[in-house]
Amino acid sequence: MSTQRFGWRRAGAIAIAGVALTTLVACSGGGSAPADQGSATEGNITWWGWTPDKTNADKLIAAFNEEYPDITVEFVSKPIDTYDSVIGPAITSTDGPDVFNVAPGSANGGVDTFQAGAVDLRPAVEEALGSDWESKLATSGVDGLTVDDKVVGLSAGAVYSGSVWINQDIFDANGLTAPTNLDEWIAVCDALQAAGQGCFVQGAGQWAFDMDTFEAIMENVEPGAYVKASKGEMDYSDPAFVTGMEIWKKLFDEGIMQEGAIGLQQYPDANNAFMSGKYAMVMMGTWYTQYAVKDIMIASMEAAGVSNPVPFTMIPIQFPDVADTGNVGNMFGDADYGLAVSAKSEQQAAATTFALWLATAEGGQQAVANTLNNIPSLKGVQPQWDNIDLVNADAQLDALKELTDVAGASTQPRFASVSADLNSAFRDALIGVASGDVQITDALENLQAVVDAQ
Amino acid sequence: MTANIVRTPRRPGKRIGLGAGMPWILPALILVFGMIYFSIGFTGYVSTLDWNGFILSPSENVGGDNYVAMFQDPIFWTALWHTAVFFVVTFTIQTAIGFSFAALLHSKIHLAPLYKVIIFIPTVLAPATMAPVFRSIFDADGQFNWLLDHVGLGALARPWLAEGATAMPVVMAVTVWQWTGLTFILFYAAMSQIDPQILEAARVDGASNFRMLRSIIWPLCSGTTLALATLGVIGALKTFDVPYLITKAGPNHATEFLGTYIYQTMVQEKHFGYAAAISVALLVIAIGGGVLMRVRLHKKEV
Numbered sequence: 234m235s236t237q238r239f240g241w242r243r244a245g246a247i248a249i250a251g252v253a254l255t256t257l258v259a260c261s262g263g264g265s266a267p268a269d270q271g272s273a274t275e276g277n278i279t280w281w282g283w284t285p286d287k288t289n290a291d292k293l294i295a296a297f298n299e300e301y302p303d304i305t306v307e308f309v310s311k312p313i314d315t316y317d318s319v320i321g322p323a324i325t326s327t328d329g330p331d332v333f334n335v336a337p338g339s340a341n342g343g344v345d346t347f348q349a350g351a352v353d354l355r356p357a358v359e360e361a362l363g364s365d366w367e368s369k370l371a372t373s374g375v376d377g378l379t380v381d382d383k384v385v386g387l388s389a390g391a392v393y394s395g396s397v398w399i400n401q402d403i404f405d406a407n408g409l410t411a412p413t414n415l416d417e418w419i420a421v422c423d424a425l426q427a428a429g430q431g432c433f434v435q436g437a438g439q440w441a442f443d444m445d446t447f448e449a450i451m452e453n454v455e456p457g458a459y460v461k462a463s464k465g466e467m468d469y470s471d472p473a474f475v476t477g478m479e480i481w482k483k484l485f486d487e488g489i490m491q492e493g494a495i496g497l498q499q500y501p502d503a504n505n506a507f508m509s510g511k512y513a514m515v516m517m518g519t520w521y522t523q524y525a526v527k528d529i530m531i532a533s534m535e536a537a538g539v540s541n542p543v544p545f546t547m548i549p550i551q552f553p554d555v556a557d558t559g560n561v562g563n564m565f566g567d568a569d570y571g572l573a574v575s576a577k578s579e580q581q582a583a584a585t586t587f588a589l590w591l592a593t594a595e596g597g598q599q600a601v602a603n604t605l606n607n608i609p610s611l612k613g614v615q616p617q618w619d620n621i622d623l624v625n626a627d628a629q630l631d632a633l634k635e636l637t638d639v640a641g642a643s644t645q646p647r648f649a650s651v652s653a654d655l656n657s658a659f660r661d662a663l664i665g666v667a668s669g670d671v672q673i674t675d676a677l678e679n680l681q682a683v684v685d686a687q
Numbered sequence: 688m689t690a691n692i693v694r695t696p697r698r699p700g701k702r703i704g705l706g707a708g709m710p711w712i713l714p715a716l717i718l719v720f721g722m723i724y725f726s727i728g729f730t731g732y733v734s735t736l737d738w739n740g741f742i743l744s745p746s747e748n749v750g751g752d753n754y755v756a757m758f759q760d761p762i763f764w765t766a767l768w769h770t771a772v773f774f775v776v777t778f779t780i781q782t783a784i785g786f787s788f789a790a791l792l793h794s795k796i797h798l799a800p801l802y803k804v805i806i807f808i809p810t811v812l813a814p815a816t817m818a819p820v821f822r823s824i825f826d827a828d829g830q831f832n833w834l835l836d837h838v839g840l841g842a843l844a845r846p847w848l849a850e851g852a853t854a855m856p857v858v859m860a861v862t863v864w865q866w867t868g869l870t871f872i873l874f875y876a877a878m879s880q881i882d883p884q885i886l887e888a889a890r891v892d893g894a895s896n897f898r899m900l901r902s903i904i905w906p907l908c909s910g911t912t913l914a915l916a917t918l919g920v921i922g923a924l925k926t927f928d929v930p931y932l933i934t935k936a937g938p939n940h941a942t943e944f945l946g947t948y949i950y951q952t953m954v955q956e957k958h959f960g961y962a963a964a965i966s967v968a969l970l971v972i973a974i975g976g977g978v979l980m981r982v983r984l985h986k987k988e989v
Contacts, residue, residue: 493846
């Protein structure tokens, strides 16, 4: 073997090892936070998130700049499906976002996963709201975004589910009233379908919304059981869950769910079907309130493919008393998104100012409330309804106020108590039972097995 | 052996070895090892971890547990079975249609260039742009059911994407629609290489069109067929976009493939180690399939 060849081999090996090590070091990210946190009242910060949409983000930033004109905030919208893929590498770099969205539980942007890349906001929020700060904020926004006493994110607002939205114009045109129990629901759907009108639409292929419907059923069957079981405090073999699953199956068998529901997604399919007037009812939560506003509804209808849209009167109703227990009106929710400050940010002070303002200051929370996308985190803040141009205020206002009040008082989590594995198990259980491919007892056993393994 | 072997002495500086070429290939070598083989090695390493994938999160070494779990996971085997069936069906149909179109367009037919463009266009369309169209077509209220109703086959109408038995055929149909253009082009090119004299001689001997196709053109295109089969195996193993965009791998895993399952376990469930184990399995199967096809091709050439 020639010396020259050996040399090149050795050089090649060293080069490859060097590349490998460099890549490893680059990937390892870690390291201490920047020593200089910058100014708290000026700077240029970037905010990454899957929500709010650009229109609402611009409104929030504009309101922020009225109080803090020297902090420029750029919102970068990232698709929710790929959020985890992009945020991980981004927050290990000083070139990444200064503020980023986090979410409770098993949702994308989960705090458990990304808490290591965020600073603890507890000292900042204590300074802003006092030592009793937790009592001033919605429970869903505090518990779900705290990991081992570390306040990873501050909730800008929460979304709650458990309600059904109806197109009141379709109901009126067909001489119908909103159903209050399962029999009425079946009758309403029969009547609408006989008139050539779609009744209830659900994109049951997108199982997060199936979980909403199932949790609403369980809140009707036995309030609190759904959350208890997901925490391991109750067994899925309990008869309450058998009843819940039987009702879930009935929604498909009795013609409430549209044909082919499990082949559709809630977004965009079911949303577009409701917004275009093909269906009269849809299972959506408080985030749907924004579409009661005239210009937002028109934009949404256009996005659903409606040409020359005429806005309609949509109203939230309680989930029907499907189990005949009288337990109705319960809602459940989580922080829609929390604002976390990146540990790698070189402008942590300005980033913290923005996060605190949006999540805890009255001005920020009022701006959040007025978007109607979220229920504010700060207690006592309500949307300024007089300044909001609803499609049909006479018909909508009372129902919207009631929805906001009930949701704001709710302490039941939506996804915060559901692990990623349990989330997948719910997909298999709910879609499997709906299609008839999985027996109810098997579905519930599988759910219990996942909880037992955690 | 006693025969004298006379070696031609190499002139200094003219040796064709690793040393002389190394400076030239070193940048590419570093790139290939740094970007590809390091990544493969890193995936292999991650497959031994229990890790959520975030670089700052702690990980735990679990040895071969992820592989044990994978072999015991019925969804993994379901995905593998779907991949095999998917390959056989799509490859067979694409080959039959692509070969037929190529043969037809080699005959003197009117507007042949236009037909070539029409057949090839689906290949250049991104699945993401076409997925909503196919979701609409195969919806319960979609155009396909409308068509069935209007040709007297309304009894066959169904929610195609919502039933396990029909969702996979839809995914296969979309794939065939998209990739038959490529099969056609490659067969068309292969047929262009056939010596016209061979075909002329067959014609003189009285061979019919079908006989020429079966006994001359098809065998002479076998290299292309095997190359397409190799691409088909790898493509089937990498299948992700069509089932993910059209059926979300459902319902009830009816259109689950290794790619969609890796995405689910990695991105949605945050089991990076487990997803890496499936990725390693996918790599092994892909290399195995590729080698098998290569050996088959080599035997044919010999």
